[in-house]
Amino acid sequence: MEDTSPPRVDEPADIGSLFNPFDPAQLEDPYPVYALARRHTPVFYSERLGVWVVTRHADLCTVLRDPAFSSAGSLEATTSFAPEVHAVLSEGYLTFTSLVQSDPPDHTRIRNAFNKALSPSRVAAMEPSIRKIANELIDGFVSEGEADLMSRFAYPLPGIVISDLLGIPRSDVAMLKPWSNDKQVLLAANETTARLVEAARGYVSLQRYFLEHFEDRAREPKDDLITLLLPKEMGGNAPLSVQEAVCNAMDLLAAGHETTSDLIGNGLVLFIEHPDQAAAVRADASLIPTAVDEILRADTPIRGMFRVAKTDYELGGATIPAGAKVFVLYGSGNRDEARFRDPDRFDIHRKDDGAHIAFGKGIHYCVGNAxxxxEARVAFELLLRRLPNVRYHPSLPAERRPYLILRGFERLPLAWDVSDRA
Ligand code: HEM
Incomplete structure (x- = not known):
């Protein structure tokens, strides 16, 4: 009889063909395959994705620090678009320039504008408003005793926060999200031409939306991120071109939204799986900041990002050829036994969690990390306090999202005790 059992994690295997981020078992738990790769083939080629995958913490730090790896164009589709798609795209900006996809000196210039817009003092000043939004969301479902925490809390909270930060109406986010996702469709480029044409229309609509907002702020500046990113040529102070301002504002919708939703969802599950640690956090809220870092390490929301090798590069026993795309697998580095003691154990008291690379490393270190x-600190404090005995839903299962870059839940139905004081 044919053996259909999954490969044992302690036997060397062809990691390149084994590694399949879309396989249901690996979506559920990718970590055994990452561990296998780190042990036997720490840098390998994935035919399926057409990229070199780097899995060890030390090798990841090397790639993230070495200018021999470029971020320019690293998220762009490798195939060229059909003329119909190109025609629609040429009605807007053709390139996908943004902070995360640029190298110095452009990166340094754009990053300076972002550092000001997301400065620690601006972020700290948002706490009362974030607390209010989070409490209002919880008010909306707490008395029901059960809810899908992704759609009722983890998704809307960062969506509202990022729209307030940008200075766009909260009610526009529902309209903008499909357009923002269209950009991902274009980047992946593995759809029919008809779908890519539709995605190109959405992408151009999103550009126009933000362009109009920049034009508005040029006439009437406000206390928001769009005003802070307003290009000089439109009367603002930021050293950005109009195209850079538009593309970066658009990118924040993706960078600052579902990443944080996934951190909240992944963290809730880790607390449910470790009730003793949830109890410790409930009893002492000052433990939450380190718990957030441990959640980021243990179930990293951005499992990886891309780079392009500028030259042939020897790493982890492999030679990455010049021009090749590299997938830096943060989620694997954060479980590396060479860097973290007992890496598969969730432990909010661990001392080495500061070394995690869930926000990246080097010049592209997440500018929105604060x-x-x-958001996560406020979310966990309020959820653990206001949803007593929060647990899995007795009959509805949690569902992971089938994404390559983001790791999180599509649905997370939970239940809790209803109390009068919630
Ligand atoms: C838990 C939530 C988040 C995670 C896990 C996360 C993760 C990351 C990572 C791994 C990078 C580095 C990308 C690379 O190496 O190429 C990054 C960059 C970035 N993040 Fe975040 N992020 C989060 C939240 C946010 C938020 C809330 C914002 C904005 C308000 C944001 C904006 C950005 C931007 C603009 C960059 C590009 C920085 C650069 O290239 O210099 N992120 N993020």
Whole structure:
């Protein structure tokens, strides 16, 4: 009889063909395959994705620090678009320039504008408003005793926060999200031409939306991120071109939203799986900031990002050829036994969690990390306090999202005790 059992994690295997981020078992738990790769083939080629995958913490730090790896164009589709798609895209900006996809000196210039817009003092000043939004969301479902925490809390909270930060109406986010997702469709480029044409229309609509908002702020500046990113040529102070301002504002919708939703969802599950640690956090809220870092390490929301090798590069026993795309697998580095003691154990008291690379490393280190940490801290404090005995739903299962880059839940139905004081 044919053996259909999954490969044992302690036997060397062809990691390249084994590694399949879309396989249901690996979506559920990718970590055994990452561990296998780190042990036997720490840098390997994935035919399926057409990329070199780097899995060890030390090798990841090397790639993230070495200018021999470029971020420019690293998220762009490798195939060229059909003329119909190109025609629609040429009605807007053709390139996908943004902070995360640029190298110095462009990166340094754009990053300076972002550092000001997301400065620690601006972020800290958002706490009362984040607390209010989070409490209002919880008010909306707490008395029901059960809810899908993704759609009722983890998804809307960062969506509202990022729209307030940008200065766009909260009610527009529902309209903008499909357009923002269209950009991902274009980047992945593995759809029919008809779908890519539709995605190109959404992408151009999103550009126009933000362009109009920049034009508005040029006439009437406000206390928001769009005003802070307003290009000089439109009367603002930021050293950005109009195209850079539009593309970066658009990118924040993706960078600052579902990443944080996934951090909240992944963290809730880790607390449910470790009730003793949830109890410790409930009893002492000052433990939450380190718990947030441990959640980021243990179930990293951005499992990886891309780079392009500028030259042939020897790493982890492999030679990555010049021009090749590299997938830096943060989620694997954060479980590396060479860097973390007992890496598969969730432990909010661990001392080495500061070394995690869930926000990246080097010049592209997440510029929104303080905001993400603040949202998560407020979210866990309020959820653990206001949803007593929060647990899995007795009959509805949690469902992971089938994404390559983001790791989180599509649905997370939970239940809790209803009390009068919630
Ligand atoms: C838990 C939530 C978040 C996670 C896990 C996360 C993760 C990351 C990672 C791994 C990078 C580095 C990308 C690379 O190496 O190429 C990054 C960059 C970035 N993040 Fe975040 N992020 C989060 C939240 C946010 C938020 C809330 C914002 C904005 C308000 C944001 C904006 C950005 C931007 C603009 C960059 C590009 C920085 C650069 O290239 O210099 N992120 N993020």
């Amino acid at each position: 905001l993400a940490r603040l």
